Amino acid sequence: MRALGIILAGGNNHRMKELSQKRAISAMPVAGSYRSIDFVLSNMSNSHIQRVAVLTQYNSRSLNSHLSSSKWWDFGRKQGGLYVFTPTVTADNSSWYRGTADSIYQNLDFLKNSHEPYVVIASGDGVYKMDYNKLLEYHIEKKADITVVYKEFPEGSNLERFGTIVLNEDSRIEEFDEKPIIATSNLVSCGIYVIRRRQLIEMIEKSALEERYDFVKDILIRYRSLKRIYGYKLEEYWRNIATVDDYFSTNMDFLKEDIRDYFFRQYPDVYSKVDDLPPAKYNIGANVRNSLVSSGSIINGTVEDSIVFKKVFIGNNCYIKNSIILNDVYIGDNTHIENCIVESRDTIRANSYYKGDDGIKIVVEKNDRFIL
Amino acid sequence: MIKKEMIAMLLAGGQGSRLGVLTSRVAKPAVAFGGKYRIIDFPLSNCINSGVDTVGVLTQYQPLRLNTHIGIGIPWDLDRNVGGVTVLPPYEKSSNTDWYTGTANAIYQNIEYMEGYNPEYILILSGDHIYKMDYEVMLDFHKKNNAAVTIAVMPVPIEEAKRFGILITDDNKKIVDFEEKPQNPRSNLASMGIYIFNWKELKEALIKGANQSGLDFGKHVIPFCHENNCPMYAYEFHGYWKDVGTLDSYWQANMELIDLVPEFNLYEEYWKIYTKSEILPPQYVSKSSVVEKSIIGEGSSIFGKVYNSVIGCGVTIGENTVISDSIIMNHVVIGKDCEIHKGIIAEHAVIGDRVKMGVGDPVENEEFPHIYAQEIVTVGEKSQIPDDIIIGKNTVIFGETVSADYVEQSLPSGKSLIKAGDWS
Numbered sequence: 148m149r150a151l152g153i154i155l156a157g158g159n160n161h162r163m164k165e166l167s168q169k170r171a172i173s174a175m176p177v178a179g180s181y182r183s184i185d186f187v188l189s190n191m192s193n194s195h196i197q198r199v200a201v202l203t204q205y206n207s208r209s210l211n212s213h214l215s216s217s218k219w220w221d222f223g224r225k226q227g228g229l230y231v232f233t234p235t236v237t238a239d240n241s242s243w244y245r246g247t248a249d250s251i252y253q254n255l256d257f258l259k260n261s262h263e264p265y266v267v268i269a270s271g272d273g274v275y276k277m278d279y280n281k282l283l284e285y286h287i288e289k290k291a292d293i294t295v296v297y298k299e300f301p302e303g304s305n306l307e308r309f310g311t312i313v314l315n316e317d318s319r320i321e322e323f324d325e326k327p328i329i330a331t332s333n334l335v336s337c338g339i340y341v342i343r344r345r346q347l348i349e350m351i352e353k354s355a356l357e358e359r360y361d362f363v364k365d366i367l368i369r370y371r372s373l374k375r376i377y378g379y380k381l382e383e384y385w386r387n388i389a390t391v392d393d394y395f396s397t398n399m400d401f402l403k404e405d406i407r408d409y410f411f412r413q414y415p416d417v418y419s420k421v422d423d424l425p426p427a428k429y430n431i432g433a434n435v436r437n438s439l440v441s442s443g444s445i446i447n448g449t450v451e452d453s454i455v456f457k458k459v460f461i462g463n464n465c466y467i468k469n470s471i472i473l474n475d476v477y478i479g480d481n482t483h484i485e486n487c488i489v490e491s492r493d494t495i496r497a498n499s500y501y502k503g504d505d506g507i508k509i510v511v512e513k514n515d516r517f518i519l
Numbered sequence: 520m521i522k523k524e525m526i527a528m529l530l531a532g533g534q535g536s537r538l539g540v541l542t543s544r545v546a547k548p549a550v551a552f553g554g555k556y557r558i559i560d561f562p563l564s565n566c567i568n569s570g571v572d573t574v575g576v577l578t579q580y581q582p583l584r585l586n587t588h589i590g591i592g593i594p595w596d597l598d599r600n601v602g603g604v605t606v607l608p609p610y611e612k613s614s615n616t617d618w619y620t621g622t623a624n625a626i627y628q629n630i631e632y633m634e635g636y637n638p639e640y641i642l643i644l645s646g647d648h649i650y651k652m653d654y655e656v657m658l659d660f661h662k663k664n665n666a667a668v669t670i671a672v673m674p675v676p677i678e679e680a681k682r683f684g685i686l687i688t689d690d691n692k693k694i695v696d697f698e699e700k701p702q703n704p705r706s707n708l709a710s711m712g713i714y715i716f717n718w719k720e721l722k723e724a725l726i727k728g729a730n731q732s733g734l735d736f737g738k739h740v741i742p743f744c745h746e747n748n749c750p751m752y753a754y755e756f757h758g759y760w761k762d763v764g765t766l767d768s769y770w771q772a773n774m775e776l777i778d779l780v781p782e783f784n785l786y787e788e789y790w791k792i793y794t795k796s797e798i799l800p801p802q803y804v805s806k807s808s809v810v811e812k813s814i815i816g817e818g819s820s821i822f823g824k825v826y827n828s829v830i831g832c833g834v835t836i837g838e839n840t841v842i843s844d845s846i847i848m849n850h851v852v853i854g855k856d857c858e859i860h861k862g863i864i865a866e867h868a869v870i871g872d873r874v875k876m877g878v879g880d881p882v883e884n885e886e887f888p889h890i891y892a893q894e895i896v897t898v899g900e901k902s903q904i905p906d907d908i909i910i911g912k913n914t915v916i917f918g919e920t921v922s923a924d925y926v927e928q929s930l931p932s933g934k935s936l937i938k939a940g941d942w943s
Contacts, residue, residue: 179801180817218593402803411800411818421594421796425785426554426814426830428777433811441801442555442817445786454801 150283150341151227151263152191152199155247155362156184156210156271162308162390165490165509170209173201173271175388176456176473176491178401178410179441182213183388184271185220185419188229192220193415194279196267197227200257202250203271204234204243219420230257246360252351258344266347268362270338274397275385276410276417279341285379286341292374293346293367295320296339298385308389310336310363312378320376323368334378336363337385384409395488395507398454398471401439424457432463448480462497477516484510521601523573523636525658525715527566528626531559531646532579532619537765539890540899540917540937541865542581548646549584550769551848551866553776553785555816555832557588558763559646560794563595563604568790569654571642573602575632577625579609579618594795607632624734627725633718641721643714643736649772649783650711650760651790657754658715667720667749668741670694671713671756683709684737686753694751699737708753710737711760720749759783767893770863773829773846777812798832798849807838816849823857837872854906861912864898871906879911882933891915891935899939 156173163172173184184201191199199222203210210231217229232254234243244250251258251268258266265286267279277296286294297312311332313322324331340362350366359365367376384406388394400406410417424443429435434449443458448465455461456473462480471488478484479497486503487510489495494516501510535547542550548559559576566574574597578585585606591597592604607629609618619625626633626643633641640661642654652671661669672686680701687696687706698705714736724743728734744751759782763769775781785792798818804810809824816832823840830836831848837855845862853859853870860877864870876896884891891897891913898904899917908925910916911932918938922928930936 180799407800407803407820417799419799421799423594423791423793423796425792426816427802428786428814429810429812429825430779431812435804435810436808437804437806439801439803440815443786456801 149263150196150265150267150279151258151261151344152196152279153251153266153268154184154187154191154199154201154271155250155268155338156201156203156207157205157244157247157250163388163394164391165511166391166394166488167206169206169490171203171205171207171271172388173203174207174209174213175272175394177274177388178398179439179454179456181417181419182210183274184210184213185417186274186276187269187271188220188222189415189417190269190275190277190279191267192222192418194267194277196279197222197224198230198261198263199227200230200232200254201271202232202244202254204250207231207233213420216420220418232257246365247362248351248354248365249360251347251362252355252360255348255351258348258351261344264344266342266344268340268342268347270387272389273337273339273385273387275337275381276383276415277339277381282339282341282379286377289318289377290375291377292370293340293342293376294379295367295376296337296381297334297378298337298381300333300335302333304333306330306333306335310338310367312336314378318378318380320367320371320378323363323371323376325363325368337381338387339381340367391488391507391509395471399452401454402437402452422457448478448482456491521636523602523638525571525640525642525654526573526575526602526633526636526638527562527571527642527644527654528629528633529559529562529566529574529576529644529646530622530625531576531585532582532625533645533647534580535647535764537890538763538769539766539887539897540915541766541769541863541897543899543917543939544581545584545900546578546580546582546646547764549581549588550763551831552649552763552769553773554814554829555796555849556792556794558649559585559588560595560792561649561651562644562646563589563592563597564790564792565650565652565654566642566644567595567597567793569652571654572597572599573636574604575607575629576604576646577607577619577629579625582606582608588795590795594793596793602636605632621733621735621739623725623728623736623740624731626721627729627734630722630725633722638718641716641718643712643716645712647764648711648760648762650756651758651783651792652713652756652760654713654715657713660754661715661752664691664693664752665750666715666752667717668744668751669715669754670741670751671711672708672753673711673756673760674707675709677704677707680704680707680709686710688753692753692755694745694753697741697745708755711756712736720744766863766890766895766897770846770861770893770895774827774844776829777814777827796832805838823853823855831866848900859896861894862896862898865900865902867900868898868902868904870898870904871908873907874904874910875908876910877912878909879932881912882931884913884915884933884935886935887915888913899937902939 222229386397427444433446441457450467458475468485473491478495482499490511494514531548597604761772800818802819805822815830819834822838826843840857848866854872857874894912903919909929
């Protein structure tokens, strides 16, 4: 592959409420067995991108432990590798990453010391499969300076939290609106870009001199008339998980057979860190319907229309409905959980009752767990 | 200088013919167990959990699946700069080229491998038992007694002792005598086939026995050490240990995993069992499904009803199909409206719609009564069974069968249908 990869995984935002208190969004568990960054990492690995940098600064413990070894995505090669870059204090810099462009600027040596002619930049919170080689071919064919991957949303979608683009008939980007109140287009930028490495270095250095730090605002939008910026349409499934509702519905999408088939069975596979957990166990009294259950879980109660992540224990006579139970949660007997997301490593006492009435309720209990 | 205090030699070359068609194409240690594991995962995990990071795996019979499973040992953390796991098949020599003719002969042919690590002790393991054991504790016992040989033993009911190699010890657990499958056992301590040898003594015994055909630990090496007055001790083990050498014991051991609190617990944090996981996604259980008293591996899709069963990874079970008391291995596809009772269905088998398995009166298997018994229906790997077939008890099916292979769409109890050759 003639590109290296940069994954922007720094993000945190208040729209994820309590869920992002203990982890960056890139480390959010998705679809039972994965974390959101697995999708972009697997895409890069499957596209034969060998050198990948993950740029992160917000609460990166969870992400770091997930990326503790690069072997799961096959990056542990002599050529290339997986690098995690958090901000560091140096002789001439003591700032955090002040924006996406700044995070690249602070690690510019990584770009300068590489030899790959192109860079694929992608965010760590997208759930999708993509062959970046096709994107790169398109980029070269269009003689573009930057190519932006976009997804067409149905007319009338609420696009307030996205960047929208307007294309001319040649797919060149004419307008780029960041988080528009009234969207003039239903084409949404997926936060996936390809750009020539030298071009990127030049633009990032120039922006830094001008104290501009945001990749979208200060590079894409600012340069849209000067540079040839093109749009590349992603036809397949793409979601990003920037809000609680998005997170919930993206997970629930995996209860659909066609989505499971696309991600879990069709080539290529999505990889993740292997946790060495035993098979899921269904005891007498278990009653699981239309749900995903991950390894290491033990189920004694009723689970309906829900996603049960890894190593979850569900006690006798529980009723779990339309909910997401994150990793390593213990739920005591006779508990009712409906329309909820239960935060990982939580312990829910017996006889508890949680129900999200208008929207999804996030359950965070900090009980001690007593293990016999 | 390379130096390892103790290295393990894992005997994984055996066929295990009493497992019938399950071992037609794979060595017994590579047979699936407990949903997502293979039998060899248990000794390999024990090694790394005991701090033994150098393991030679001796292969001979049908080694492909074992080789791909073990790879460079990543799942067990046995990919090491020095040591790690090494697969040791028989090899051609300038003279006296031979297959591994016996357990000890296999070790003898790999003296050079062991010598390379300058070990003090050699741990001999076999790849066909289900157990969790800390070999380090056994080594401490070995050192404390200044033993030359320590044999792990398990107390068994005295009436069963005649099926085992029995060791007779004094009060200090020093072995004074031993007998192989005795009619009137003098002790109930059965050898588990796990030995720690001082390298010096083992090497001497192996070289002395070089010309013995079928050089075997139980038959030759242990008696040789005994005659030479080497101090031999018995290390008593009291945990769960299961030989899964027959289809019945294999079935039993799997079924024990689904008890509410199984005697052999896979869910303990401090002694994990590792395996190569090819499939990661969660399993899906549909709206009309029932799953009770079962364990299910990653990525399986259940549309039917599953009771008292062990289901592997990537399995599909169709709508209205009822599975009970069965073992379904990885990647098996079962159609709609089937009824499967007490089946052992090996990897990649494809079962059509409306197939009934394990019906009728139990009739003893005509060709292999000692293998296919206890009303179990055994289906070999990559077998195919067409729609609407009715299969009796104590039966076996292996190969890509079609309707024409059955008489009146059925295989009565006690019959065998083995169609597969070496490669088909």
